[in-house]
Amino acid sequence: MIIFDCDGVLVDSEILSNGIDAELMRAAGYPITAAELIRGYIGRPKAEIWAAIAEERGVAWPDGLLEKADALLLERIETELQPVAGVAEALALIPGRKAVASSSALPKLRKALARCGLLETFDPAVFSASQVARGKPAPDVFLYAARECGVAADQCLVVEDSVAGVHAGRAAGMRVLGFTGGLHSYPGHAEALIAAGAAEVVADMRDLPERVSAQLQEV
Structure with a gap:
């Protein structure tokens, strides 16, 4: 997953x-x-x-x-909110089960996904740190997502843009793919994600399906 x-x-x-x-x-x-x-x-x-x-x-x-x-x-x-450029096309090319695990409160999270036309892609597998004891960088929300979906943690691949998120994914025993294609990306972003434990970093959503496929072979 x-x-x-x-x-x-x-x-x-x-x-x-x-x-x-x-x-x-x-x-x-x-x-x-x-x-x-x-x-x-x-x-x-x-x-x-x-x-x-x-x-x-x-x-x-x-x-x-x-x-x-x-x-x-x-x-x-x-x-004003927009989806990350190319995300719908990338998601359509990525097979298998998908979930969301976010630090955002659940109402805001679902509103953002709905606004960007992405909620139906993931629903009901949409999970928030507000549903667990600790937020990222603790692993709780990722472990909760895996448990609710009935998938072992070591069979999950995480896609994350933050150092805290990478730490959380790794602490959950999951492989993590870093992403720096958002509008907020900053100089040194990729290096920070790698230093936090990301296996590799993708800078463009168009490259995500291929890199997800490659990382899943390592899970």
């Missing part, structure tokens, strides 16, 4: 989400850019990211700020 991360692999939401978060954090007095958020934090549950940065800066966020970020993102998902 192939387990896909969602944000930055299937849908180009990271660029939207981190842009909103950085703008609100700056307005609250913390100087950070979307690029810095992407490089340092993507892949983890949003609430954990905000909590970690609050701890680093030593000041709690204003009440309701995270909820405002979530609401703004949901609005922009409905009007």
Whole structure:
């Protein structure tokens, strides 16, 4: 079975989400850019990211700020979110069972997939870190996805764009294929995924079916 991360692999939401978060954090007095958020934090549950940065800066966020970020993102998902270029064509060429395992909350995850015309490709095998005890980089959501689908962890291949996600997949005992074809990709992205444990990295969705096929032979 192939387990896909969602944000930055299937849908180009990271660029939207981190842009909103950085703008609100700056307005609250913390100087950070979307690029810095992407490089340092993507892949983890949003609430954990905000909590970690609050701890680093030593000041709690204003009440309701995270909820405002979530609401703004949901609005922009409905009007602006696009699938990663070429993803529908790539998925059509990849045979076998597929699932999604994401750090996003389940309502946002399903909304994003539906907006991009991808929900029916995976439903009902759509899983969120909100359904398990720990988010990425812990392996919980990947293990949960495999268990719910009745597939052994060592028979799963993960497709991930984040260091946290790669760590999670490897901790679950799964082989991981890195992906850097999203709009949020940054200099050194591929090298970071390899260093985290990805078997290889794909930079273009058009190359994904061939590389998935090759990696599945190693599973």
